[in-house]
Amino acid sequence: MESQFLIDHLKSLSNPKNVEGMARFGISSTNTLGISMPEIRKLAKSIKKDHSLALELWDSGIHEAKILACLIADKKQLTRETMDKWVYEIDSWDVCDQVSGNLFIKTKFYKEFIFDCALKEDEFVRRTAFSMIAYSAVHHKRLNDLDFLDYLPLFIKYCTDERNFVKKAVNWAIRQIGKRSLYLNEKMVKFCESIIANNANSKSAKWIAKGAIRELTSDKTIAIISKRKNKLAK
Numbered sequence: 001m002e003s004q005f006l007i008d009h010l011k012s013l014s015n016p017k018n019v020e021g022m023a024r025f026g027i028s029s030t031n032t033l034g035i036s037m038p039e040i041r042k043l044a045k046s047i048k049k050d051h052s053l054a055l056e057l058w059d060s061g062i063h064e065a066k067i068l069a070c071l072i073a074d075k076k077q078l079t080r081e082t083m084d085k086w087v088y089e090i091d092s093w094d095v096c097d098q099v100s101g102n103l104f105i106k107t108k109f110y111k112e113f114i115f116d117c118a119l120k121e122d123e124f125v126r127r128t129a130f131s132m133i134a135y136s137a138v139h140h141k142r143l144n145d146l147d148f149l150d151y152l153p154l155f156i157k158y159c160t161d162e163r164n165f166v167k168k169a170v171n172w173a174i175r176q177i178g179k180r181s182l183y184l185n186e187k188m189v190k191f192c193e194s195i196i197a198n199n200a201n202s203k204s205a206k207w208i209a210k211g212a213i214r215e216l217t218s219d220k221t222i223a224i225i226s227k228r229k230n231k232l233a234k
């Protein structure tokens with residue numbers, strides 16, 4: 001399929017009212033068409049995997065084309081160089097999360113990429129690191145729970161980052177790890193308590209940790225984790 005034909009098709013689906021609504025949720029309106037995710041997913045399903053097309057779509061700079069690109073890109077053909085390029089061209093949290101969860105965590109070098117992205121100062125690059133951790137905690141079910149403790153130094157170092165899209169991703173990643181098992185739940189609650197104790201002057205650290213503790217200690221969360229454990233035991 002020709003990339004220009006697909007780009008023209010995307011433009012034909014544009015909805016300016018949706019763009020306004022997306023902006024209210026912090027989604028960039030730059031080069032944004034206002035196409036819903038169900039429509040993008042439907043289109044991706046019809047295309048299937050086409051890595052060359054994905055690269056061309058991303059380079060168009062169109063918001064929805066980037067999301068479509070990460071859905072049809074081939075994880076086996078995706079190079080570290082392309083990941084390094086794409087991550088610096090992310091300008092919205094939704095593109096960040098879509099490419100993190102649908103593509104980046106599926107690569108064989110995703111873990112080293114997490115640590116590399118966390119070190120960078122760019123807000124969306126750093127968010128990518130923690131978005132990947134969150135998605136990995138949900139989707140990499142075969143990983144040992146202990147593997148997720150490797151990320152604790154990142155939480156310690158960056159829980160004081162006051163930027164909205166970073167602190168929300170740090171909180172999200174902590175919560176997702178803590179919901180993997182009762183063992184990690186207890187570990188992450190205690191870890192959050194230590195974050196609060198060691199970062200008394202950081203509003204971000206306290207917001208991240210208190211929010212995570214609130215969810216991880218809720219009856220609903222504990223019940224879900226316990227039910228999952230009982231299912232695995234059968």
